[in-house]
Amino acid sequence: MQEGLGEEQGEEARGQVTAARNALARRRVTGRPGFHSVTPRLVVEDADALVEFLRAVFGAAGEVHGDRPAEMQIGDSVVMVTSAGAREPFPGFLYVYVHDADETYRLAIAAGAETVEAPLDTPYGDRRAMVKDRWGNVWQIAHLLRAPEPRVVKKARSRSSPG
Numbered sequence: 001m002q003e004g005l006g007e008e009q010g011e012e013a014r015g016q017v018t019a020a021r022n023a024l025a026r027r028r029v030t031g032r033p034g035f036h037s038v039t040p041r042l043v044v045e046d047a048d049a050l051v052e053f054l055r056a057v058f059g060a061a062g063e064v065h066g067d068r069p070a071e072m073q074i075g076d077s078v079v080m081v082t083s084a085g086a087r088e089p090f091p092g093f094l095y096v097y098v099h100d101a102d103e104t105y106r107l108a109i110a111a112g113a114e115t116v117e118a119p120l121d122t123p124y125g126d127r128r129a130m131v132k133d134r135w136g137n138v139w140q141i142a143h144l145l146r147a148p149e150p151r152v153v154k155k156a157r158s159r160s161s162p163g
Helices: 007-026 047-058 101-110 150-160
Strands: 041-044 070-074 077-083 093-097 114-121 126-132 138-144
Touching: 041 047, 047 070, 047 077, 047 101, 101 114, 101 126, 101 138
Parallel strands: 041 077, 093 138
Antiparallel strands: 070 077, 114 126, 126 138
C-alpha cells in the first residue's frame, strides 16, 4: 500500500498507474527513418577514431559530420557518435548481435580493444564475448546459437522481477 493512503485509495492509485502504463505501451513512437525507439549515443574524445573502430569491427556504415553526431549503421540499428566538447565523454555498454561473435571478437582485439570476457556459450542460447574499447565503451558481442528454452527465460525473468 502507498504511504499515507488508505487501502481503498491505494488500490485506486495503483489502478490509475496501471492504466497509464498500459496507455503508454500502446502508443506507437515514430522516429527518423532507420532509428528505433532507443538509439544509443556515445560521447567520446576523438569521434573519428571511434567511427573507424566501428567500421573495422562491426562493418558500420555512416559518415562523420562536423556539426552533428555521426550516425553509424550497425546491422539494423543506428549508433550515434559525438565528439566531447559540449558534453563530457561518457562510455556506453552495448549488446550487439553479429553473424559470428568469435570473428567479431578477434576483429575488436585487432582494432585495439581489450578482452573483458573471452567468447563463451551462455545458458540463454547466445555465443557471447565482451570487450572494452580505448574510449571505455564495453561491447557485448553475440550471435544466437539456439533459441533459449522457455524455463531458462522464465527463471531469468523471475530473478529480475521486483519481489
